[in-house]
Amino acid sequence: MADDLRVRLRERIAEELENLREQSQLRSLEILSGVNLCSNDYLGLAADPRLKHAVIEAVASARQMGATGSRLLSGNSREWQELESEFAEFAGTESALYFGSGYAANVGLLSAILQPGDVVFSDALNHASLIDGMRLSGAEKIIYPHGDMQFLEDALREKSRSTGAKVIVTESIFSMEGDLARMEDLLRLAKTQGAELIVDEAHALGACGPEGRGIIAGLKHEREILAIVYTCGKALASAGAFVCCSAKLKEFLVNRARTFLFSTALPPYFARQIHAALAIARKEDSRRKHLHEISIALRAELSAAGLNCGAGSTQIVPVILGANETAVNVAAQLQAAGFAVRAIRPPTVPAGTARIRVSLTSRITFADVHRLVGAIGAAVHSRDLSAAEAATVANA
Ligand SMILES: Cc1ncc(COP(=O)(O)O)c(C=O)c1O
Structure with missing residues (x-):
């Protein structure tokens, strides 16, 4: 009996992991590389x-x-x-x-x-x-x-x-x-x-x-x-x-x-x-100013590319893609292109609004912003993204 209870708990854990995997919600620990676009190091002090x-x-x-x-x-x-x-x-x-x-x-x-x-x-x-x-x-x-x-x-x-x-x-x-x-x-x-x-x-x-x-x-x-x-x-x-x-x-x-x-x-x-x-x-007013300016540039370029970046105005810029699989897929393509981004999925965000959350820091340049928008556009329109996923992006 006691052993049965132990097995039940372990089975429950394994089942829950499987469910998460099936819903594209399984997270894992990774060491990111590339241009860091998912850090909260807004003023670049971590390496100062x-x-x-x-x-x-x-x-x-x-x-x-x-x-x-x-x-x-x-x-x-x-x-x-x-x-x-x-x-x-x-x-x-x-x-x-x-x-x-x-x-x-x-x-x-x-x-x-x-x-x-x-x-x-x-x-x-x-x-x-x-x-x-x-x-x-x-x-x-x-x-x-x-x-x-x-x-x-x-x-x-x-x-x-x-x-x-x-x-x-x-x-x-x-x-x-x-x-x-x-x-x-x-x-x-x-x-x-x-x-x-x-x-x-x-x-x-x-x-x-x-x-x-x-x-x-x-x-x-x-x-x-x-x-x-x-x-x-x-x-x-x-x-x-x-x-x-x-x-x-x-x-x-x-x-x-x-x-x-x-x-x-x-x-x-x-x-x-x-x-x-x-x-x-x-004392870092100049870094704050740069952070603000690249945030404006990123939102403008994303909007011009037809992507939904919400109604914000700060250094956190969501690229709302819709389905979990789409966000995971686009994040993987961006990572392969040298951008360290993560897909954010429910329950962290409401269902149907899975996204890439771009978090800018003052170390990001205008050229990085431009390259990033190009890479997001390419990922969203790539053949690796199914027609159904591409439709969720258009509607997100
Ligand atoms: C709005 C907000 N409050 C609190 C926290 C938690 O802070 P900490 O990471 O220091 O535990 C976070 C972390 O991401 C956050 O975004």
């Missing part, structure tokens, strides 16, 4: 010698290599505390708390502040880490269609008698679509409907706004927002994330965010990597 030297220096002068415990035990250090103060000042908020990953920050934040009886309003394209945090909290979830402010307003009004807290959760730049949240509308709705707002600036930090401070800081509304999450694994070429908020909320998270409480702190020298990356990123 200035960052490398700062890290070498930080390691050379480090008292210890490991944090040795969670922040509430032995893992706290002057380096992390100073960095949190520095980041809060940068973000324009009273306080900041660092988590070991953006995933941990979102899950920890949302699962700590929301509880059963509360209602959370979430954009349909929010990142999995936000979704998982809401799920864990036990709050009622209302998913509004992507960017649909009327739907959101109606849903907030419908819940006007609810006695629990109301919280709206959004990304500022959506990671799969590359478009912007309607932040002014969200701020207005939050204010008029008695709701709090939480914003994930993962893809905006470093890439846009004054000194790369993202969307919220540019609008000067940072103190009206309950919490803003900035991840360090993207434009800062590091890892982790800051939840920027009031001092009271930080104190609450230190006591209640389980992904903070029950996880070993990152080593103190790593705080100095983030400090150095932030200092470089703040």
Whole structure:
């Protein structure tokens, strides 16, 4: 009997893998080569010698290599505390708390502040880490269609008698679509409907706004927002994330965010990597300008080639192809042509909108953009793509 149960679980795992394979949804770990068009290294800092030297220096002068415990035990250090103060000042908020990953920050934040009886309003394209945090909290979830402010307003009004807290959760730049949240509308709705707002600036930090401070800081509304999450694994070429908020909320998270409480702190020298990356990123207006210009050029060339690149305006440019097989097929052809891209399929994106997600960095040149569009056009029109797949591209 006990053995039967073990076999059943193993069979279930094998079956699920087979299902994924049949639906062209099986993912595997690969080391990509070629022009990197699927990285979040928006300012090209991952290979920047200035960052490398700062890290070498930080390691050379480090008292210890490991944090040795969670922040509430032995893992706290002057380096992390100073960095949190520095980041809060940068973000324009009273306080900041660092988590070991953006995933941990979102899950920890949302699962700590929301509880059963509360209602959370979430954009349909929010990142999995936000979704998982809401799920864990036990709050009622209302998913509004992507960017649909009327739907959101109606849903907030419908819940006007609810006695629990109301919280709206959004990304500022959506990671799969590359478009912007309607932040002014969200701020207005939050204010008029008695709701709090939480914003994930993962893809905006470093890439846009004054000194790369993202969307919220540019609008000067940072103190009206309950919490803003900035991840360090993207434009800062590091890892982790800051939840920027009031001092009271930080104190609450230190006591209640389980992904903070029950996880070993990152080593103190790593705080100095983030400090150095932030200092470089703040000054890189010319890289931000280039990133913006190649994003405009890529969208213009894709549209001229009759391809659907969504309604965004940022450095994330989706090429929406429709069927899973089409996206996988086009990605394989682009990889063979020397472009490191990945096919993005459901459940990461809605069914029928499988795509190649081009994520530009300031290292990409206008010539790369031109070659890429040529290669995408050739892949889409190649004979390797069946007539049925080509039709899904036309309709995507
Ligand atoms: C919008 C958004 N939030 C959070 C995360 C998670 O951040 P991390 O990779 O640091 O865990 C990501 C990662 O892709 C993201 O795109």
